Amino acid sequence: MIRSTSLLLVLFAFLAGSLSVSAQDENNPWYISIGVNAVDTYPVWPGERPTTGGFPNEFYNVDDHWNILPSISTIYVGRYIGSGFSFGVRGSLNKIEKLGDAPANDLAYYAVDGMFTYSFRDALFGEGGWFDPYLGAGGGYVFIGDLPSHGTLNGTVGLKIWLSDNLNLNLSSTYKHAMEGYYTRHFQHTAGIGFNFGGTDTDGDGIYDDKDECPDTPGLEEFNGCPDTDGDGIKDSEDACPEVAGLPEFNGCPDSDGDGIADPEDACPDVAGPAETNGCPDADGDGVIDSEDNCPNEAGPAENDGCPYEDQDNDGVLDKDDDCPTVPGTVANNGCPEVTVEILEEINVQVRTVLFDLNKASIRAESYETLNTVAETMKEYPNTRFLIEGHTDSQGSDAYNLKLSDERAASVKDYLIKQGLPATRLSSEGFGESKPVATNATAAGRQQNRRVEISLIE
Structure with missing residues (x-):
């Protein structure tokens, strides 16, 4: 068993170092498991034979009934179908020294099995989780020494314990019902290490398409595969200024002058100013921004370019309304003198x-x-x-x-x-x-x- 375990760890280290894998699903469909298997013909039914004890008598009597080859002796390759279902093929080899209570003369054991499995992990615990029980059903073909080879109907109970998103410990027990004769009906128990591979990563950002919200554009893991071009912590799809680093309160846009108005909405992004003048300064507060105000330090109306209106003749009528701006007049006569x-x-x-x-x-x-x-x-x-x-x-x-x-x-x-x-x-x-x-x-x-x-x- 020590030698078997050492070989298993070496092979796993090699595969884990050469494959990029993640949790099995539609976008990461392939699964492979390698490990050891044990064959037990004792706890099967019917129990009339002296070599069998009937189901499930002495199910875990490893020392008296289990046949274990001390090396990597089983490999499973499967593909995810969808909605928790997978289909896979398992190949096994072993050496049979015990047929129930009867000794055997080191009979060679070979088996090829195909089976459908259903994982209860997502159904029981939501998406993901480390505890992954499953059931399987299928058929196979068995070769045991000089005994007649035959087909089997198989039922499997298993458990995968996920150690990470891509690696699990896989334990299973499969009952193989002989189609011809009952003397080779048996249980096969397996223990192995499994991992998933085959994911699609269209944009090459290391995040597989099934979890990548932006599968065609390279992005970051913290944004589920979407990019943050300006590196301001706001992904591009939610960033009003994806090319320029900004602040969350401005939807990713900067406020260069610190006046509380985002640059795209600021008519003067480099000079602080109030919101009522679109972020431009207005020193005299007349509503005309300084850059357009001919009198920036003296309040005046916009129609006079920010300058106050004059009354050259001091007749009480502003020049803009005075038909005679240089001659004193009356308000009633629009600033012009009246004929007495x-x-x-x-x-x-x-x-x-x-x-x-x-x-x-x-x-x-x-x-x-x-x-x-x-x-x-x-x-x-x-x-x-x-x-x-x-x-x-x-x-x-x-x-x-x-x-x-x-x-x-x-x-x-x-x-x-x-x-x-x-x-x-x-x-x-x-x-x-x-x-x-x-x-x-x-x-x-x-x-x-x-x-x-x-x-x-x-």
């Missing part, structure tokens, strides 16, 4: 002196300077619209007077436009003799009624 009664009267004092050719709408040259002055005054009020009114005395027909007054008002309007006043700010209308300011009974009164006046259009 006094200014309007001053304009009319001048425009009333404008002279026209007799019975014509053409303006006399000596009135040009007066109208130029009026135009400059009107330009000072860019938000004001003016109505130019034409008036006549009562001499002549109403229709003629209306036409003449309308043409003269239009002439003044056209002249002022030529001096740079926008046409949109000027209107003209003739009123004929309908709005006298003096009596038409005297020459002096009629002269006052022949006039041009300017009024405001609200």
